Amino acid sequence: MIGDIPAVTVAAYGRSVGTVHPRSIQFNDPLPLESGVQLPAPWTLAYETYGQLNAQRSNAILVCHALSGDAHAAGTHSTNGKRPGWWDAFIGPGRAFDTDRYFVICSNVIGGCAGSTGPASLMPGTDQPYGSRFPVITIADMVAAQARLIDALGIDVLMAVAGGSMGGMQALQWTVSYPERVQGVLAIATTARSSAMTIALNTIGRQAIIRDQRWCGGDYYAARPPVDGLAIARMVGHISYLSDQALADKFDRRLQDHPAIQYSVEPEFAVESYLEYQGNSFVQRFDANSYLVITKAMDYFDLPGRYGSLRRALARSQAHFLALSFSSDWLYPTSELDALAAGLRSAGRPVRQIEFDSPKGHDAFLLEDGLMSPIIAEFLEDLAPLQARFV
Amino acid sequence: MIGDIPAVTVAAYGRSVGTVHPRSIQFNDPLPLESGVQLPAPWTLAYETYGQLNAQRSNAILVCHALSGDAHAAGTHSTNGKRPGWWDAFIGPGRAFDTDRYFVICSNVIGGCAGSTGPASLMPGTDQPYGSRFPVITIADMVAAQARLIDALGIDVLMAVAGGSMGGMQALQWTVSYPERVQGVLAIATTARSSAMTIALNTIGRQAIIRDQRWCGGDYYAARPPVDGLAIARMVGHISYLSDQALADKFDRRLQDHPAIQYSVEPEFAVESYLEYQGNSFVQRFDANSYLVITKAMDYFDLPGRYGSLRRALARSQAHFLALSFSSDWLYPTSELDALAAGLRSAGRPVRQIEFDSPKGHDAFLLEDGLMSPIIAEFLEDLAPLQARFV
Incomplete structure (x- = not known):
């Protein structure tokens, strides 16, 4: 810790604001x-x-x-x-x-x-x-x-x-x-x-989207969006949001569906299923072009x-x-x-x-x-x- | 440092073995x-x-x-x-x-x-x-x-x-x-x-390959290989091989081709060009299925x-x-x-x-x-x- 934790304690948990209106x-x-x-x-x-x-x-x-x-x-x-x-x-x-x-x-x-x-x-x-x-x-x-x-x-x-x-x-x-x-x-x-590292991580996500054939230069809204590229971008992001220790604590080498390894190139470890789930669920709620534009704004900062x-x-x-x-x-x-x-x-x-x-x-x-x-x-x-x- | 550096010094640089035959x-x-x-x-x-x-x-x-x-x-x-x-x-x-x-x-x-x-x-x-x-x-x-x-x-x-x-x-x-x-x-x-972290990094590379439509379940040799997926896999790998400091020392926020930012979603920073180059040159010498098989062997270790x-x-x-x-x-x-x-x-x-x-x-x-x-x-x-x- 840098700095002191104050002696003051507050009701950190309080209550939720309840139902809100967008x-x-x-x-x-x-x-x-x-x-x-x-x-x-x-x-x-x-x-x-x-x-x-x-x-x-x-x-x-x-x-x-x-x-x-x-x-x-x-x-x-x-x-x-x-x-x-x-x-x-x-x-x-x-x-x-x-x-x-x-x-x-x-x-x-x-x-x-x-x-x-x-x-x-x-x-x-x-x-x-x-x-x-x-x-x-x-x-x-x-x-x-x-x-x-x-x-x-x-x-x-x-x-x-x-x-x-x-x-x-x-x-x-x-x-x-x-x-x-x-x-x-x-x-x-x-x-x-x-930093160069954050730009590097963001550019991989952008490249995954841009190289997805469905991106179509950004004009994909009439067809299927570049969900694979966006899912990969999200997986890269997720790794950068977690620590080595957090991943070890959460998943270690646990297998997802089988008691033993299956000798397959498909996901088998729980951490793989987790990332795949994060990638696949992200594309349901996020737009690939927004990912490009927002990460670029971050990189320019x-x-x-x-x-x-x-x-x-x-x-x-x-x-x-x-x-x-x-x-x-x-x-x-x-x-x-x-x-x-x-x-x-x-x-x-x-x-x-x-x-x-x-x-x-x-x-x-x-x-x-x-x-x-x-x-x-x-x-x-x-x-x-x-x-x-x-x- | 853990352990002591020996007082012995050797001619660390020596000579190359010269021309060798595969x-x-x-x-x-x-x-x-x-x-x-x-x-x-x-x-x-x-x-x-x-x-x-x-x-x-x-x-x-x-x-x-x-x-x-x-x-x-x-x-x-x-x-x-x-x-x-x-x-x-x-x-x-x-x-x-x-x-x-x-x-x-x-x-x-x-x-x-x-x-x-x-x-x-x-x-x-x-x-x-x-x-x-x-x-x-x-x-x-x-x-x-x-x-x-x-x-x-x-x-x-x-x-x-x-x-x-x-x-x-x-x-x-x-x-x-x-x-x-x-x-x-x-x-x-x-x-x-x-570790969970190394499996996580490898699985992103594998997913990038497997989700590349040109992978075709692994039987792509008669057609164009999944170079985009493999390039992304290599970029993810490269980031994991370098430190935050190494990237900062090598690239910092230097722009590649222009004196100022261009307001484009395409690569502009030197670190982006570097990763893109690493990805694109890797696919000239490496097979995507080998990437899948070898990273899986590592994950199983x-x-x-x-x-x-x-x-x-x-x-x-x-x-x-x-x-x-x-x-x-x-x-x-x-x-x-x-x-x-x-x-x-x-x-x-x-x-x-x-x-x-x-x-x-x-x-x-x-x-x-x-x-x-x-x-x-x-x-x-x-x-x-x-x-x-x-x-």
Whole structure:
């Protein structure tokens, strides 16, 4: 552990927000993109909110999702309680993001495929999906789109922006793009600058999709999509989200269906079945072109490169920072958060950095609510007295 | 570092063995396999030798190759000096495997595609390649085939068996299968038991091949082979052979062809071009079915599982052991060699274990000749006085 665990303990587990309603908002102005082109109007963001915006509009927290996430961060969409939001354990009454106190917002990124405008959406002025015509976007573009949503909700200043993995990139970009609008940043299992290793892992996923004959240059929506390439991409991703130890703990060398090896090239070990299942179920809910566009946005993410240096990028910020990492995360290891924290200190920004001891790899940011919740709750608590400066 | 670096220094760099001639040997008896089926006769092993077998036939060292290797371990096949053997820096006059003193042998594994019988070979009694009819084999089967070659060369006892990665598995299997025939084992960047992580990485490569529509159940030899699947498999492999640091040192975020990002889903970063090149060149020299069969043999490798415990497996051995690992190798980390060394100690076998500090990842076993050569030379030197017991 870097940093101290606070003596304060909170009711980390609290309650779920219960049944929630997916929402969406349409924007009728084009969105200028970093590439110089525009995302034409109309374009849409899917979003959800949890808790109530207070009268001062000062208790809003934007939660940003990772590569395969969506706007459904908490609660369930139906009363049967199936498919809780991806950060459900963190968001709710008495949870880390306490919906008795805070107004929590989450939206699907542009380029995504869960309600927001992406490559599978109909291109305005045509009766066809964008497909290959969807522009390649950046993390800053995702954040610019979110800013329109925050505007529409009547919120000037976000008390905090939080996210893990690509969500953390968005949180960092928010305070750089809109320094006067962000009071606190929670950057979890993330980086300010995508590494050669993360680019390498993403490019294999992209190559698997692009080399799938069904990809058809991106215009596959009238036919069978490139599910094999996308499944392989997901399997590569999954390996990078887990640690050696997590895989050993979960599967070791256990066989799936037979008491002994079958001398076959087909999957036999439980870890093989698991990956195959993850790949095959992912293609039911995710669009291959979105995978290409979103991973490319991650690969482009480079605050030092974009702004001259990390210090210069972060010197724009007026926020307080919480930087969290996990000991077994080899995708965004603690060294990435060390670099971020060093940049923040050189820019004169307050930062609290903690490495949690966890065997769960990168996925820990979704799973270690017990470890993270007291830290997150305390960080948010400490932001409250600072609001006068912003509001 | 675990263990001490010896004060002895050797001429680690020595000379190349120069031009060498590929050889092959045909066996006219079927080879019984662990699965219970037989590899039908005739079957072939491609091999090379370097140095001279002494009169007592006591100076033979078998070097075993890794997944994508072949019999060409040292020297060059033509006088233009192109494509030196995969362990050329280690084998030659004055090198770690000193061909002025030792007779070094390397053969392509069965199941391979570089001269030994594998899935692309004609199936005896037919005019078609084996394809889907090639049996799934094990590391012990590869070693049983090699033993036939060692018999044919008139060698009873191998002074040493050496290898990195899958080559190390073969070295370990040799002393377990033929305890009376192996005096020394050099197990480098390897394991006695494939882990869930290595199975996971291999299964992604296999899935990429199997899901390539051109694989055709393994019977693709009359048409275009599944080059896209095999290229993806190779890219996944390459990532696992390199460390985060090695990728950062070599590529960082450098762009390949343009001064700025192009907002394209195609490869732009140098690390992407590198992986694409590695994938595309691999398919020129490697057979997809061999990739399936050989990776499956690696995944099956489990000395403790096969023999009841690691101690029981290794108690059969009469060899001395050298166990080497590299600090940045996350595929076969030092913990795997720790487990091997513990098993050897519990079995009463002498073992020297060293972890080298290297940023080069798993590939270090091919690259760190400067670090490894003195250690290997000393280990071989120390074996010499022990020969009386064997010969």
